[in-house]
Amino acid sequence: MTAQVADTGVSAGRNADVDVDVLIVGAGPAGLALGVDLARRGVDALVVERADGLFPGSRGKGIQPRTMEVFDDLGVLDAIRAAGGPYPAGMIWQDGKRQGEHRMFDPAEASDDSPYAEPLMVPQWRTQEILFARLVELGGSVAFGRELLAVTQDRDGVTAEFASGAPVRARYLVGADGGRSTVRRALGIAMTGETVDPHPALVADVRVTGLDRDHWHVFPPRDGDDGFLAICPLAGTEDFQLAARFPEGTDLDLSLEGVRKVVAARSHLAPEAVTEVRWASDFRPRAALADRFRAGRVFLSGDAAHIHSPAGGQGLNTSVQDAYNLGWKLGSVLRGGAPEALLDSYEEERRPVAARMLGLSTAIHRGEARRSVRTTGQLGLGYRDSPLSADLREGLPKDALRAGDRAPDGSLPDGTRLFGAFRGPHWTLVAAGPETQAPALPVPTARIPAHESYGTGLFLIRPDGYVGWAGGTASGLREYATRLGVLGQALSQDLPQDLA
Template identity: 75%
Template sequence: MNRDDLFVEVLIVGAGPTGLALGIDLARRRVDALVVERAEELFPGSRGKGIQPRTMEVFDDLGVLDAIRAAGGSYPVGMIWQDGKRMGEHQMFDPAEVTEDSPYGEPWMVPQWRTQEVLYARLEELGGKVAFGREATGIAQDEDGVSVGFADGGSIRARYVVAADGGRSAVRRALGIGMTGETVDPSPMLVADVRITGLDRDNWHLFPPRGEGEGFLAVCPLAGTEDFQVAARFAEGTSVDISLSGVRRVVGARSHLAPEDVTEVRWASNFMPRAALADRFRDGRVFLAGDAAHVHSPAGGQGLNTSVQDAYNLGWKLGAVLRDGAGGALLDTYEEERRPVAAGVLGLSTGVHRGEVRRGDATRQLGLGYRESSLTVETREVVAAAVRAGDRAPDGVVGGVRLFDAFRGPHWTVVAVGVGVPGVPGAVRVVRGEAQESYGCGVFVVRPDGYVGWAGDQVAGLRDYLVRFGLR
């Protein structure tokens, strides 16, 4: 490997949603990080288009929610077609209400390329950078750091490396970390961003198979754009043609539209739906995140969201070690917490793909948490409130303060409800008030990623808990 031509504290390989979200989180923590991307530009397609409510909360904290809202829109109602006639509506998601503790009820549609543009703009706003056209080809690590070599002959030295370079991760392969998984569906899929005429943009248009051996066709207007996303399933063993003529052929054959109604293919891909989980998420100073760690069926919109939340979990821990003096053992909890979540979500997305699970409460990801984590401390013998240590910290109002406003930023927060709290470290924000519906009474330490780490009826043990993370 050539000499190191640059040093950074954290090198992030891959400028997808995972890498960009992690770059944002580290930039706001003033960690010297660099994102490198093999391609010459951001990913151009719509692939992951659903932003789940939990990820909306994450984006609120990262400072991109307004831009995400402006870039997309709500999902349209499904419309089933047969022989050129509308046969009726199909609800794609179970309904959900917006409540005080959960301000985002339904998933928000944003094509992946637009999500990445929003994240990239925020990263640059915070002073972060992406180096495009840098393909990682080799990796070596020692006690002090990691050296990553690139196809252009250069190399970068970092204290830590995060592989966010997708399902075919070059970093994961270089480390020899295997993935265990299964084929979710042996039938290949086509997904393409197209310009199309003859369909309204008020519905997600669904064309069920009309005969033996024919797969479904779905044409969804992509919110915030003039494009539609075409998705089609083919018989096992079919060679899928992703050219303009190939997309026109399948649209013409499976719908009432003429092939020439597809006027342009802006991006297209074919794939075999599969689910796979990396055997481990950490190798020394190198971490796997996003698709490099877990590969999902696109059904249910879980992959991108789980990936962003990997970054959200890892970012504050790297910041605590590199900036706050927390012990390096904190980084072990990234795999401890995220790998079980990823395994569970993989099963969920596979169930949605196979029609065994509805798109509803589980797919919104608000119920995911870390109750079994070694970072979670529940000191109450009797828990009257709905919130336990390890759970996502709900929104609400305490002492006239909206909690999500208090949580926003890279800090820790103590929510004291009906209990007095003496002095805490200056880096910790304290919100005080009387009994609140979601929290009841008690003291709740909310981690930087919005989960309750410690909960108690009184403050005994509170300061000792905070010291674990370099908060004195």
């Protein structure tokens, strides 16, 4: 059945009965991450999932450095790191012989301001299990087997109807239900995109004998062959992820026998070397961006808003960071007294980032760009042009940290770290430099010496780890807090008068 959406134009009243504050459709990385973020903010949210369980495949297996920082804040990084491992070097094979290693991406080293230097490999199914466990630990839940049929919204809420079970009434709804998003189609939001590669690809999680687990094994096309084969050990498991490219128009055989034929034809391995196919997919690389990320009280997040080529590992990471951006804003509006207009900044901030990451993924897929932490790690992404970014300093060096940038990590005099001060659903004030006066605000304050990354001055760090406001003194902070409204009523009441 096709979901439908309607706006009745009828107000149900400010105190209209709701079942939950936020209904999240889809229990993928974006939906689960959003559920975790809202749960720790005390927001009553429910995740619903059409399938009977979590996604079973490895698909998005790369966790980029910026997403590791997000997972640190959400309380799941230790479990993620324990479940995964580093990317192995590639091993090129030809006629059954090893031709030599090659790096899959340019190496990088951790630094004081960026503690996570290189991507981590964790199969998507395991990442989702960890996020799900964290959600349950925080008191959240997922309702499986709930197929969305219709969405009706008015000025005070959204009603979702399902193929089975009672309707759910929520103040807001977030469509995180994948590239074929029922929510997006119900809203009538188009996606603009292109086919990245007309050649279909087989992607499968398999058990294989005869290959070491220290390398990403690559079998280039043989003479007269139109495709390649790559078999990558999935860290923390006994599985390999297999990827094979085929001529345009090929009908793929996803069975064990079909996979065995591909492996035998394109490598030195015998068919029986493939002992099991645990998950398989017929993948058609495409890049597409939703024309809007919001319609009234309904938002799009993750693959429902942007579809990536897997090259460069940007899809899952961009999706998680959609959730991280939206979560604190919904929490501020629902629990912190912030104006609803704050939610407008979600699309303003995230859609340009998604567009940029789509372009990068496509360029890497086509061999026009190379993987590196600088390009794919997402540490350099920010929101300088956002209406939430205010920087009152003048004459800054070209490379200075500015409002809208990711707030770097750093050592504190007591041996702790800035990321430790940022951790949690709050704003944080950083006072850098011995002469910088920090006002008494109802938010945690970190006082640091003049810092290589921060220089000197005051920096108000958003709950998602970006600099919201920056100034040489506290002058103007009251205006920012009043305009934005995201620090709650206590800030406006307790802010000293000399900060006006």
